[in-house]
Structures are given as structure tokens and as C-alpha cells.
Amino acid sequence: MVNHDPATEHDPVAEAAARAVDKDPNVYTLDAKAGAREALAPIRELHKPMTADERESRWLSWWRDDDGDICRECTSSWAVAQWPCPTAKLCYTTEELQ
Structure with a gap:
């Protein structure tokens, strides 16, 4: 089992969604996460x-x-x-x- 330390974990989708929600309170977190996931998909496809x-x-x-x-x-x-x-x-x- 892997120990997870929330202080050192990195989730680019969650971080991008949080920035989007901070900039515009009308943005929903789930929508922001979906958008970030879609934006990262082609980059993830290349860098694996x-x-x-x-x-x-x-x-x-x-x-x-x-x-x-x-x-x-x-x-x-x-x-x-x-x-x-x-x-x-x-x-x-x-x-x-x-």
C-alpha cells in the first residue's frame, strides 16, 4: 500500500479547477475539472x-x-x-x- 501525503501530492486537474473557480465564482468545480482534463489529454498522450x-x-x-x-x-x-x-x-x- 502506498502512503499518501496530501502535502506533497500533485493533481494538475484539481489545481487548474481551483484556479478557475477562484477567478470566476460562476464556474463550477466539476466543469472546471472536466475542462482541465480535456486540455491535458493531448499532452498526456505525448508524454508517457x-x-x-x-x-x-x-x-x-x-x-x-x-x-x-x-x-x-x-x-x-x-x-x-x-x-x-x-x-x-x-x-x-x-x-x-x-
Whole structure:
């Protein structure tokens, strides 16, 4: 079981919704969360761990699974970016990154 410390947990959707509600009291929290989730969806699709097949197709088969995951968007043939990358840390919850 994972211990959750609310003081260190990060939920970008909840944080964006809170900012939207703070700026406009007519905005409902659930609507703001839905909007934030939709806005982050394409970024999350890009910044996720690369599969073994993707590593192979990008000539990165030398990367071992026990080296950790690598970001599929931030990694190129000349530079490997470990997962979670800085962008992923902004658009995934703490729980999702564990």
C-alpha cells in the first residue's frame, strides 16, 4: 500500500479547477475539472512511457527495462529522457507517476 501525503501530492486537474473557480465564482468545480482534463489529454498522450516496441522502432533497444522508463516524446535518437519528464510531472498526478 502506498502512503499518501496530501502535502506533497500533485493533481494538475484539481489545481487548474481551483484556479478557475477562484477567478470566476460562476464556474463550477466539476466543469472546471472536466475542462482541465480535456486540455491535458493531448499532452498526456505525448508524454508517457515508451513501450518496448517503440524503443525498438527508434533504435533504442539497448535501453534495458531495469534502467527505468523513458518518455516517448522527449527521447530522440541522440538523447534519452527518463520518465517522468518535467512535462509529465506537470500533467499527471503524484499517484499516476508512482
